[in-house]
Amino acid sequence: MRQDPTLLTQEQKEQHLLPLFNFLHQHHQQHCSEYQNIVAANEQQISATNVDALPFLAVRLFKQLKLSSIAPEDIFKVLQSSGTTSQTAAQVILDKDTSARQSKTLVNILQRTIGKQRLPMLIIDSPNIVKDPKFSARAAGIQGLAFFGRDHAYALDDNMQPNWPVIEAFCEKYHEQPVLIFGFTFMLWAYFIQALKQQNRQLDLSQAIVLHSGGWKKLEAQKVDNVTFKAAIKQRIGALKVHNFYGMAEQVGTIFVECSHGHLHAPLLADVIVRNPYDMSVCGIGEQGIIQVLSALPTSYPGFSLLTEDMGRVTQIDTCPCGHLGKTISIDGRLPKTEVRGCSDTQAGATV
Ligand SMILES: [Zn+2]
Structure with a gap:
């Protein structure tokens, strides 16, 4: 095509x-x-x-x-899907061809939203998550997205509290240019946006492109919809480009990305x-x-x-x-x- x-x-x-x-x-x-x-x-x-x-x-x-x-x-790699604590994780068997096809497709799709340049990237998670086998699905998601950024900074510490010195240094360095922010939907909301709100802080990341995924279940319970979510992000960090995406470990690569019309x-x-x-x-x-x-x-x-x-x-x-x-x-x-x-x-x- x-x-x-x-x-x-x-x-x-x-x-x-x-x-x-x-x-x-x-x-x-x-x-x-x-x-x-x-x-x-x-x-x-x-x-x-x-x-x-x-x-x-x-x-x-x-x-x-x-x-x-x-x-x-x-077998090149076996991908484990998330699954809640009560469920066993799914196993997705990959060979080199399928894995390469998935990566290439993900790049094509995401570049339409974030452009071809690798942007400085703030990850709304703890840096140790990628080392803990308990969180392999979360780690795989972060590592997959980290490919699209550079100068990665992790916004949270091991206790899921904002690491303010890291966040402040990132804002100081990149506040006047496009950056990429990625987090799982609930974590971005609960541990970043709500933390900023509680401390009555605002960050100047108005040129950020925010990508998030992982489902709305916990946010629905708190009556937070997409409109509320975006408004809070705009208020706290100034970013207008906020894109949810839908995808799953069983079909890595072909993700559904939210367009400018939501x-x-x-x-x-x-x-x-x-x-x-x-x-x-x-x-x-x-x-x-x-x-x-x-x-x-x-x-x-x-x-x-x-x-x-x-x-x-x-x-x-x-x-x-x-x-x-x-x-x-x-x-x-x-x-x-x-x-x-x-x-x-x-x-x-x-x-x-
Ligand atoms: Zn559209």
């Missing part, structure tokens, strides 16, 4: 993606016996004629099974479908359902089409005022305690 990918209509995009998804469907049937068993049980061995006819796996299967489409000697856009090599939780039918624009994400990247594990545990809706198709075409989504939160059970009933077994 040589033309500007953001100018492909949804229909054009699907025409490009469908053969890639069908290829991945065949590829994983041939190389992953679990995947083959799951789709065979659902009688979906033939090529799909529509993106929404492709099979999908429940994302939690990656917590229950070691799903791999490569030989053990080709919408999460499906990236070039990915698609999204929202399904009715009761019968798995495809929801219309604006209708709430379970989010299914499709990514053209993973060949080392069968995760190209996943039913997430997130509720949300498709908000627009080809009509976002920012000018980027394709689908935009909103995330409404996690599914209430659900059981998307076992292997064979992953297609129809999502119950709410």
Whole structure:
């Protein structure tokens, strides 16, 4: 695809993606016996004629099974997903090709928002997080994003308190230029913005680009929505460019980044479908359902089409005022305690 990918209509995009998804469907049937068993049980061995006819796996299967489409000697790295304390972490098997494809795609997507230059970067976390195996998912997220910055400074100490000397030195040095700030949504709010508020401090980081991810669940409980979140950031550090992004360890690379109009856009090599939780039918624009994400990247594990545990809706198709075409989504939160059970009933077994 040589033309500007953001100018492909949804229909054009699907025409490009469908053969890639069908290829991945065949590829994983041939190389992953679990995947083959799951789709065979659902009688979906033939090529799909529509993106929404492709099979999908429940994302939690990656917590229950070691799903791999490569030989053990080709494993380059095993990515652990976050998972709360009560859950076991998912395991995502990567070979060098898939890992390289993920990195390249992430660079392409994020450079559209933050530009090609590596900016001085303030990370809203503790520097020791990257050394603690307990937090490997958080560390992987930080390390993935740290690639896009330089002169990294960690804003928090080991007790999750602001490290004021580090923050002040960073502001002193870079207050008159663009910088990158990254943090997980809740941490950015609770340990940085709220800490600034409590101390009645304001920082001059008006040219900062703020990236954050990781879900709104804890903030919803505090009645903090995206508008409130952005207003507080503007008030405390002066930054106007605040971009949420949606992504998961099971589909690294194809992240959905919030545009200047506040919408999460499906990236070039990915698609999204929202399904009715009761019968798995495809929801219309604006209708709430379970989010299914499709990514053209993973060949080392069968995760190209996943039913997430997130509720949300498709908000627009080809009509976002920012000018980027394709689908935009909103995330409404996690599914209430659900059981998307076992292997064979992953297609129809999502119950709410
Ligand atoms: Zn947009």
